[in-house]
Amino acid sequence: MSYEAIAIFMFLSMLLMMLTGQRVFAAIGIVSTVAALLLWGEGGVEMPFNAAFKLFNWYPLLTLPLFIYMGYILSESGIADDLYAMFHVWFGGLKGGLAVGTILLMVVISAMNGLSVAGMAIGATIALPEMLKRGYDKIMITGVVQAGSSLGILVPPSVVLVLYGMIARQPVSQLWLAGAIPGLMMATLFIIYIVVRCHFQPHLGPTVAKEDRDMPMREKLKLLRAGITPFLIFFCMTGLFIMGITSLVESSAVGATAATLAALVRGRLNRKVMEETIRKTLGISCMFMWVILAALAFGSVFDGIGAARAIESLFITNWDLTPWEVLIMMQLSYLVMGMFLDDTAMLVIVAPLYVPLVKLLGFDPIWYGVLYTITCQIAYMTPPFGYNLFLMRAMAPPEITLMDIYRSIIPFVMVMTLALVLVMVFPQIAMWLPEYVRSR
Amino acid sequence: MPKFIVTYVKVIDYLSTKCGRLAMYLIFVMIAVLLLDAVTRNIINIPLSWCIELAQFTMAAYYIVGGPYSMQLDSHVRMDLIYSRFSPRNRARLDCFTAIFLVVYLVCLLIGAISSTKYAIEYDQRKFSMWNPSMIPIKLIMVFGITLMLLQSISTFFKDLAKARGIQLS
Secondary structure: OOHHHHHHHHHHHHHHHHHOOOEHHHHHHHHHHHHHHHHHHHHHHHHHHHHHHHHHHOHHHHHHHHHHHHHHHHHHHOHHHHHHHHHHHHHOOOOOHHHHHHHHHHHHHHHHOOOOHHHHHHHHHHHHHHHHHOOOOHHHHHHHHHHHHHHHHOOOOOHHHHHHHHHHOOOHHHHHHHHHHHHHHHHHHHHHHHHHHHHHOHHHOOOOOHHHHOOOHHHHHHHHHHHHHHHHHHHHHHHHHHOOOOOHHHHHHHHHHHHHHHHHHOOOOOHHHHHHHHHHHHHHHHHHHHHHHHHHHHHHHHHHOOHHHHHHHHHHHHOOOOHHHHHHHHHHHHHHHHHHOOHHHHHHHHHHHHHHHHHHOOOOHHHHHHHHHHHHHHHHHOOOOOHHHHHHHHHOOOOOOHHHHHHHHHHHHHHHHHHHHHHHHOOHHHHHHHHHHHHO | OOHHHHHHHHHHHHHHHHHHHHHHOHHHHHHHHHHHHHHHHHOOOOOOOOHHHHHHHHHHHHHHHHHHHHHHOOOOOEOOOOHHHOOHHHHHHHHHHHHHHHHHHHHHHHHHHHHHHHHHHHOOOEOOOOOOOEOHHHHHHHHHHHHHHHHHHHHHHHHHHHHHOOOOOO
């Protein structure tokens, strides 16, 4: 069997194993184990465990459990309630204003946390019920929460960019800076979409009754204080890291501490909240880490059969594609695979295959990191497999059905694809900020 | 179900819960160690070389020893396109079959872990760094965690088997 055929066969068997509904890490792990044993016999038996040491050396992944912890603390801390109240009053008068406010809330949460879990938890428990109560269209707002929370992995800090940085050997600070403007641009595009749609279909997002949001200007300005804590947290974490004072993993510890303090000051921390938080943190961290562990073993089998070389020769020698066609092919293939296979595992398995190709074709790996993350965001939301879908199903109020969740993402995926195309055509959107900081 | 299986499930579940709940608190160790590093380097100007490495060791222990408990909590994501349409009993039936993936993978992981630990003990392997810590303790912890994960998978298999036959085990 040729190496290309082995690679495709491995992908297909992984898909088949996943379809059985067994835990994802086991499905990936068994395919890599069996492939290693078949290819290298007894010598392959140690391959799965060697991945544990690769993971061990990827110490920037320490940010993962810390960000998960921080996300749960933030959603418990009540910071989000104040922020929501602020956006509610300031934007309630606009058609679809609460949805716009929710996107802005998500941007603020994203600037404090590097995953979509926090935004999802806050969106589903605070924003969604409020908007449902005020007669917002449930399909639209489900999409708003899903799309908004996905900004968590693009707006700095971002765990996906940390993972990408380790695979592509690029500095995380540059990657984070590169994600900032595209993230804000995407948020703006979401807002434009919501405002335009609600302008033509006002019943989707009615304005909040005047007596609900009318208050003296002084009171209104007072509400803006809700923004202070998030800004401080952002500064302690991302600010100190970009300025080079704390290292990446240290800054995530500083962020976790800051969030804990914020919750403590508000008197929200009790035994029960703490216990819930650290238990859920352990659960989600273990899920991600075991998936990454299995995916790394899969990746090293791919390394062994020279899959990166095979893809290179397929795209460049056999199909004779131009660099841009290769780039588009890579993004499309990732989107399709991201739909059916586990998104984190895809990142770990596919990025090592694509990054050398990106460098070979003369594209900037930092810019590609942003494209990759946007693609990842889309993959997180597209059925049948996506973490945001998975989390949404677990957290959404009962009146939101699975079909609602599936239908809700369509317009937002289109907007995100537009953002992806914009960043592809105008690389400066991503590259301006990191280049500016570097040149200083 | 035979009595020894019931006892096995009880003992292993108890052990996993205890160990997992212990591992759960390691998150604070990670935060504290990294914070210590940031503070000593920036404020009192004493860089500590061992902090990052200690945090690395802690993370490995965290997710490996916490693994069995996370399995009990059912935190692991599944591709449930088809799976979610089955009744709980049919899901348990399916899980009984696919548990073989889990067990084979974990056995392989365990073989690798044991041989790696043997090597570390034989040659007194140390991590090549300023701190130069021995690799033996972390490898022993990993062997322990993976063993427990394997035992927990078998326990989960028994529970699924019982559920498939319409009995509730613990």
